Amino acid sequence: MKRFQPQPGFVVQAYRFALDPNASQEAALRSHCGAARAAYNWAVGWVTASWWQRTAEETYGVAEVELTEWRPWSLPSLRKAFNEAKKTDSRFAQWWEENSKEAYSTGLANASAAFDNYAKSKNGKRRGKRMGAPRFKSKRKARLACRFTTGTIRVEADGRHVTLPRLGTIRSHEPTASLLIRVQAGTARILSATVRHERGRWFASFQAEVKRDLKRVTRPDVAVGIDLGVKTLAVMADSTGEIRTVPNPRHYDGALTLLRRASRTVSRRQGPDRRTGRKPSKRWEKANSALGQLQHRVANLRTDALNKLTTAVAAEYGTVVVEDLNVAGMLRNRRLARQIADAGFGEIRRQLDYKTRQRHATHIIVADRWYPSSKTCSGCGAVKAKLPLHVRTYECDVCGLVLDRDDNAALNLAALAAASTTGTGVAGDRDIPQAVSKPRGADRKTRATRPRRKTGRGGQVAQPCRTSGGQKRETVLKPKPSRFGDVMDLPGRNAWNAESR
Template identity: 80%
Template sequence: MKKFQAQPGFVVQAFRFALDPNVTQEHALRSHCGAARAAYNWAVGWVEASWWQRRAEESYGVAEEQLTKWRPWSLPVLRKAFNETKHTDPRFAAWWEENSKEAYSTGLANASAAFDNYAKSKRGKRRGRAMGMPRFRSKRKARLSCRFTTGTIRVDTDGRHVTLPRLGTVRTHECTVKLLDRVQAATARILSATVRHERGRWFVSFQAEVKRDLERVARPDVAVGIDLGVKTLAVMADSTGEIRQVPNLGHYDTARRQLRRASRIVSRRQGPDRRTGRQPSKRWEKANAQRNKVHHRVANLRADALHKLTTSVAAEYGTVVVEDLNVAGMLRNRRLARRIADAGFGEIRRQLTYKTRRRHATRLVVADRWYPSSKTCSGCGAVKAKLPLHVRSYECDACGLVIDRDDNAALNLAALATACVTGTGVAGDQDTAPAVSKPRGADQKTRATRTRRETVTGRAGGATLPQQRQTEARDRTQAEPLTLW
């Protein structure tokens, strides 16, 4: 085997394989994941204990300089504190030696990241929705996951086994040759491994540093516009005028009858009751497993269809234009939420983002959210003031063009690629939009009232903090966290 040498052109990529553990190995996997959850809960309780103590002392009028010190949540501090208490803590003293140290490190690292996200969100330094305080993870609902960064982590030479710390050699359901060949050719180096239980099966994901070869596309000079929908999953129109439609198979709707039958059987069994402490019966567990099997099959079919669609698009066209859809807002429509979730609009956008980044000759252009692709005539460029959703055919009042609504939108998206300014719309750049003029001169909807975040902070959601507050936030350390109440 050749010696690996990191060179320019290497990227970090994940390789996931389904595991086939025996009974002993599955028990060890669940033990490691449970240890990670226990360490996470311990870290959350250890950090928040000082917060609650300070709050109680403040209620009794204790002076500021005499209050209990804040406990930091950085990973080195959590590791040191956990190692000092695991020998005497009755929650860990009897069994902590049964698992790898990486299991506890996984939980502590997750807790540290959770507190960091909460602190950044509280100070307005984190994009997205507001993050709350970290909460304890339930044994019944927590996702089984554990990450290994040190120790023996390798893909065996037979191509059907992997070796992990403390777990030993575990057989895989599928061949691991796609990673094994790269490791043996010294074009990949394994960095870490993560085991996770998903959809009734155990998976291992290897994070590896891989040499990325130049992947060429079939038609680098052709741009394609993709208009997503419910009845038809995707309408693709390229710059040459060719239009293709991808039907929506509706895997969930197809399986609804089978799911209703399985759910009816589950409801007739004696299930768990947390209020009375009643344990589920064996027949309920068996029926619930059968129902979950149907859900897992639907999810696998959907994922397979979306991967085939996005892979074929990224491998054929040099420029891919998609819409910036507000999927979260669309899911609030109770009439279309089920079909939109089954279509996977957000997953298509996510897959196209990283798959186009892999190919140096392919770029991803994200159209502005308010770009009227459906209201604009693909022939003359005239824009209609209104176009109700039930009108499925576009009739231009200026040039008389009659075309399908989705086909017209896809053609406009394909034409949008030529309107992009150099440097915008590159692969993976979801925050930049092509520089195109808005038909009505508006970049966003008019907002009559201030949002809750503006009312509290006194500034817009994307505005920067004043210089004085920036300095205070920069000087504030984890040893002196923000005010929580």
């Protein structure tokens, strides 16, 4: 086996294989995943104990300098505290030696990341939906997973077995040749491995640093604009004027009859009940397993179709133009949510992003979310004030162009590839700037999100006060209720005193 030498051109890639463990190996896998969950719950309880203690002390009027110190949640601090507690804590003292240290490190690392996300979200340093405080993981609901970063992690030379720390050699359900060939050739190095239980089967995912040579695309000088939709999955128009349509396979709708029947069968069996302690019957477990297999098949079909589509696009065109869709907002439409989720708009963009950069080094352009690709005429550049979704044919009021709205949008997206050099973004004219009309003088026709109320520091909501006559007097900040009392601004993982470090 050749020695691995890091050099430019390496990317981090994952290889996933299904496993066929025997009874003892499956018990060991469940034990390791349970140990990760137990370590996570211990870390959450250990950190939040100081939060509750500080809240209680503040209610008794204890001075700020005399309050209980914050407990740090950085991974080194959690590891140090856990190593001291595992030998005396009754929850770990009897069995912690049965599992690899990587199992406990997995839970502690997950807890550290959860507290980091919560603190950044609370202090306004994290984008996206507001995150809540970490909570304990239920034994019944938690997903079984464990990550290994040190020790013996390899794929065996026979191509049908993998070796993991403390778990030994486990047979794989499928050949591991795709990773084994690269490891033997010295063009890959395994960094870590994660075992996970999904839909009744164990999987092992190997994270490897792989040397990947860039491949030249078929048409490097051609740009393509991709307009995603529900009626047709994608309409692709390139800079030469060629338009291709990719039909929507609708995998979920195709299996909906079988899924409904399987779900009805599960509901008619005797399932588990936490209130009474009732255990599920054998027939319920069998029916629930059949339902999971149907859902697994739909997910696999969708993944296969999206990978084939994105691979073909990334290997053919030198420039790819996609839209910046607000998929989370689109899913709020109860009439189209199921079709949008089944199409996988976000997954298409994610795959195109890394495949164009890492495999072919081509350009990917993301159109602005407010770019009116459907309302703009691809012939003359005129922009319609309104174009309802049910209108599927674009009719230009200026030049009289009649075209399918999806084809028109794809042509406009393809023209954006030349906009950086010509200064326009209109498919019909790339040299003469066009005056784009702005109804009501506004740049944005619609909102991407709902307007939020003004908030102050620490999530305080600004509420106007009114006088007896109903007029606004002034604005005051009303504290938003917190799970931990008045603890609104939490320190970061590094904002600790010398003793805590």
